[in-house]
Amino acid sequence: MKQMIEGIEVRAREELFINVNPIQAAGRLTPEAMKATLSYGDGYSTCDWCGKPFRLDKIRRPPISEFHVELAKFVGMDQARVVPGARRGFQAVVSSLVEKGDSVVVSSLAHYTEFLAVEVVGGVVKEVPLNERNIVTGENTARKIEKVKRETGKLPKLIMIDHFDYMFGNEHDLRAIAKVAKDYAIPFLANCAYSIGVMPINGREMGADFLVGSGHKSFASPAPSGIVATTNEWADKVFRTTQMVGDVTERKFGIKEVEMMGCTLMGANLIAMMASFPRVRERVKLWDDEVKKINYFVGEFLKIEGNRVLSETPRKHTLAKVDTTRSFDNIARTHKRRGFFLSDELKNRRIVGEFPGATRQWKLNTYGLTWDQIRYLAQAFHDIAKKYGIEVA
Amino acid sequence: MKQMIEGIEVRAREELFINVNPIQAAGRLTPEAMKATLSYGDGYSTCDWCGKPFRLDKIRRPPISEFHVELAKFVGMDQARVVPGARRGFQAVVSSLVEKGDSVVVSSLAHYTEFLAVEVVGGVVKEVPLNERNIVTGENTARKIEKVKRETGKLPKLIMIDHFDYMFGNEHDLRAIAKVAKDYAIPFLANCAYSIGVMPINGREMGADFLVGSGHKSFASPAPSGIVATTNEWADKVFRTTQMVGDVTERKFGIKEVEMMGCTLMGANLIAMMASFPRVRERVKLWDDEVKKINYFVGEFLKIEGNRVLSETPRKHTLAKVDTTRSFDNIARTHKRRGFFLSDELKNRRIVGEFPGATRQWKLNTYGLTWDQIRYLAQAFHDIAKKYGIEVA
Numbered sequence: 001m002k003q004m005i006e007g008i009e010v011r012a013r014e015e016l017f018i019n020v021n022p023i024q025a026a027g028r029l030t031p032e033a034m035k036a037t038l039s040y041g042d043g044y045s046t047c048d049w050c051g052k053p054f055r056l057d058k059i060r061r062p063p064i065s066e067f068h069v070e071l072a073k074f075v076g077m078d079q080a081r082v083v084p085g086a087r088r089g090f091q092a093v094v095s096s097l098v099e100k101g102d103s104v105v106v107s108s109l110a111h112y113t114e115f116l117a118v119e120v121v122g123g124v125v126k127e128v129p130l131n132e133r134n135i136v137t138g139e140n141t142a143r144k145i146e147k148v149k150r151e152t153g154k155l156p157k158l159i160m161i162d163h164f165d166y167m168f169g170n171e172h173d174l175r176a177i178a179k180v181a182k183d184y185a186i187p188f189l190a191n192c193a194y195s196i197g198v199m200p201i202n203g204r205e206m207g208a209d210f211l212v213g214s215g216h217k218s219f220a221s222p223a224p225s226g227i228v229a230t231t232n233e234w235a236d237k238v239f240r241t242t243q244m245v246g247d248v249t250e251r252k253f254g255i256k257e258v259e260m261m262g263c264t265l266m267g268a269n270l271i272a273m274m275a276s277f278p279r280v281r282e283r284v285k286l287w288d289d290e291v292k293k294i295n296y297f298v299g300e301f302l303k304i305e306g307n308r309v310l311s312e313t314p315r316k317h318t319l320a321k322v323d324t325t326r327s328f329d330n331i332a333r334t335h336k337r338r339g340f341f342l343s344d345e346l347k348n349r350r351i352v353g354e355f356p357g358a359t360r361q362w363k364l365n366t367y368g369l370t371w372d373q374i375r376y377l378a379q380a381f382h383d384i385a386k387k388y389g390i391e392v393a
Numbered sequence: 394m395k396q397m398i399e400g401i402e403v404r405a406r407e408e409l410f411i412n413v414n415p416i417q418a419a420g421r422l423t424p425e426a427m428k429a430t431l432s433y434g435d436g437y438s439t440c441d442w443c444g445k446p447f448r449l450d451k452i453r454r455p456p457i458s459e460f461h462v463e464l465a466k467f468v469g470m471d472q473a474r475v476v477p478g479a480r481r482g483f484q485a486v487v488s489s490l491v492e493k494g495d496s497v498v499v500s501s502l503a504h505y506t507e508f509l510a511v512e513v514v515g516g517v518v519k520e521v522p523l524n525e526r527n528i529v530t531g532e533n534t535a536r537k538i539e540k541v542k543r544e545t546g547k548l549p550k551l552i553m554i555d556h557f558d559y560m561f562g563n564e565h566d567l568r569a570i571a572k573v574a575k576d577y578a579i580p581f582l583a584n585c586a587y588s589i590g591v592m593p594i595n596g597r598e599m600g601a602d603f604l605v606g607s608g609h610k611s612f613a614s615p616a617p618s619g620i621v622a623t624t625n626e627w628a629d630k631v632f633r634t635t636q637m638v639g640d641v642t643e644r645k646f647g648i649k650e651v652e653m654m655g656c657t658l659m660g661a662n663l664i665a666m667m668a669s670f671p672r673v674r675e676r677v678k679l680w681d682d683e684v685k686k687i688n689y690f691v692g693e694f695l696k697i698e699g700n701r702v703l704s705e706t707p708r709k710h711t712l713a714k715v716d717t718t719r720s721f722d723n724i725a726r727t728h729k730r731r732g733f734f735l736s737d738e739l740k741n742r743r744i745v746g747e748f749p750g751a752t753r754q755w756k757l758n759t760y761g762l763t764w765d766q767i768r769y770l771a772q773a774f775h776d777i778a779k780k781y782g783i784e785v786a
Binding site (some may be wrong): 005006007008009010011012013014021023024026027028029032033034035036037038039040041042043044045046047048051061062063066084085087088091095108110112113115116117118119120125126127128129215216217220221222223224242243244246247248249253256258259261262264265266267268269271272274275278356 | 398399400401402403404405406407414416417419420421422425426427428429430431432433434435436437438439440441444454455456459477478480481484488501503505506508509510511512513518519520521522608609610613614615616617635636637639640641642646649651652654655657658659660661662664665667668671749
């Protein structure tokens, strides 16, 4: 194994392979972000020119302040902050709005970090059931709110629903849900970890009170990095500044924001987000083509006898959950490498990112692959199927 | 201004200058960390080989799991986790132990992020007064605990004291404070943001229940990065795993830790910490020489008439607060560049990191400078003093 420094191998997965890993695809760095990372790697690199009022999002050199303004515009909200991962965005909002025993309505496909954000403050999650197509609808959300009200005597304090979920990559009906939220006067957080940074997002049009995005998942940025954005209406609450006073020293800490823990995402990760931003802004305009590519792939993939796609079709997202129980898993059952035969075959073709050894239900994400790579990927699956005697239409 | 990409200038502060910035000195990357950052920059880079039980600190390739074990040993505790900055370590501990209205005893020199960690959960900070040498003692801590007990009818839920504070870089009497904490059976968190990674630390010997360290401040790592470590006694509480169950899906999330928000410090920042670790382990053994260097510098600095050092002397830390009100500030008062004359003079000598424009009380940190650079730095101040007619003994 090549070792860069003692014990740590060189990582060149994105350089040497076609990587279809479900969570890695849209987080690979742009060349600009990679340069930024090198230049701003040192710990407190962003603090060189920090002056009054001494808060990260106010720094003008490098233009961090300007980036925050542009970022809010980019997602159609009034104010934005960067945070160490989408999960820290959930945490900030939940911690501001939810108290012990309060209910929070989430999707039946909610990411586990939404559960944890509620658990930290002692809240209770209430899942909205999916419809028959694995979609969260406004109707089911309203029904769940009524159920919570009936059972607990109180309305939920927050509705938190994923724009595209991590399991199927299905699109959930955020506009309808936002409308329901408004009807009940319950604040609504749209988890856009799989959408901000890959497709155009407008929180205002969507009707969301809070948007959360992920830098390392969808914004071509290093982990941990993320975004939380809100309206002016809610900013005072979630971005409230510290009110603490030292009882001995009478110290106060100015405009440091409580839920942000003061300065949030200092250093290389923020500068990498800023460095990727111009390309991210351009790439969201190309989302339709990304969707065409996954649909082309899915079409070819379904030509293999027994293959199924569990995500909604036609795909609206580049993440897809597939089922190969009646195709590749038949081979795995008698192959001496078991399910790893598929990983081996893919790796021999310079493809990685499927879950190693999995031949029943697994996920892939084609985001960012070129048309040539997409065709190559589809052909690779055809070739593997044929090699093992599975019919390809 | 050189621009790397649109709007973001190249940062080469550590390459081109002697940087005495108080918070940046021990966070500059090692060459290994810089390489790691490049290689592992892509978002979810650490997740390539993530398998059961699907938690960051259990990943064996790269050897993240092994690093966690070594890290705990390195700080003399039973268990350690990485977090996005020391502040997220405070937050995790406070959120586990403190409820609304509870008191937390902190230093009169506590960092603002300790205040915020308490504010998030609705707790109240109670500051321990400093002694006449600006030190937090066990005696004063005990007295404060008694005062809190008297005034609120309850003992504080947590004692959180800085090993070396951010203001003077003074060493506080953690062993005595730990003893007091034990006497009252109150858990004790030692904030070692200025010590873990630059000097040998043993939490067990110190008597701490929790240690918090900073990657970007003292561990040659990118921001945000940090460490929270504890004993087996407290690990079950602060690193408790999720108990949430989906009410519709009955989903559970296995061993994800609530206060860590599941996986904590994924990606380049963690790998950079790991890459810096071998050097960090070595450099802490050289702390005595670092202390000799600051004391040499302080000695030379005090030869300038009117100069004072506000930190305790002899210095036990490379961070120092100085007062030049009766020397350089005399010049600033009539200089057309005001206080910036000093910044100009220093910059002309390739020295940066003092607070631009400040000529009264300001801080510097000599960590990591070579003896040649230390002598050069001292000489530079002598030269500037002489140039403006200030006597140098």
